[in-house]
Amino acid sequence: MTSVAAPRFPRYVAIGDSSTEGLDDPDGRGGYRGWANRLAERLAAAQGSVLYANLGIRGRTTREIRDEQLARAVAMEPTLATLFSGTNDVVARRFDADRVAADVETMQRALVEAGATVLTFTLPDLTPVMPLARLIVRRVEALNTALRDASARSGAILVDVAKHPVASDPRLWSEDRLHANALGHARIAQALAHAIGLPDAGADWAAPLPAVERPGLGAVMAAEWRWTRRHLAPWIWRHLRGISSGDGVDAKRPALSEMVG
Secondary structure, eight states, X not given: OOOOOOOOOSEEEXXXXXXXXXXXXXXXXXXXXXXXXXXXXXXXXXXXXXXXXXXXXXXXXXXXXXXXXHHHHHHTOOSEEEEEOOHHHHTSSSOOHHHHHHHHHHHHHHHHHTTOEEEEEOOOOOTTTOGGGGGGHHHHHHHHHHHHHHHHHHTOEEEOGGGSGGGGOGGGBOTTSSSBOHHHHHHHHHHXXXXXXXXXXXXXXXXXXXXXXOOOHHHHHHHHHHHIIIIIHHHHHXXXXXXXXXXXXXXXXXXXXXXXX
């Protein structure tokens, strides 16, 4: 019986926002690792090496990713590209799902036409992680519909993370409740690796975590107070002043560079 060789992706470019940049998955050197780095590491291990660039910058909306990162990514002639966006759109004052869908499809088509296999994924329901997220549930649902429709039209591969309950498990999310933690980033990387058929990347990324005892009311209220003081209030104050967390931040891997397995 002839074995089927794993696909090869010599050039991988990641574009997006803070999730692509890698928040909140510390690399131990003062920066962030993240699912894109983890996916590149898997590629390098499977292939021996990969040329990898990461243009993701925190705070970017879908339109800003299209305007600032797309042309640079296409110019690198990627054979694999990841695009994740939308979080900063759904928490903005105004949200236009049709505009986001058009921008996502534009980016996906451009990358596909440049010869890349394109991966994207949906945003899970954050209500179990952050009760205030119930205010944007409909926006998240509209975003996910937009991502599914855009991917179906463009030929991008969509990993529908939102359909798996584990994605909403608070244990996969960092203290700020907007970014995955190290375990969450590892799960995302495995899901993407599985979607493109990398060796040893199974579907167990979607398996639920072991059951734990739910915290009491006092613990929940204390946690909500800490989160409001440390994260929500500073976020509101920053946005009222028109300041983005990505102001002055540069891409961590602005050009293709080799990662060896």
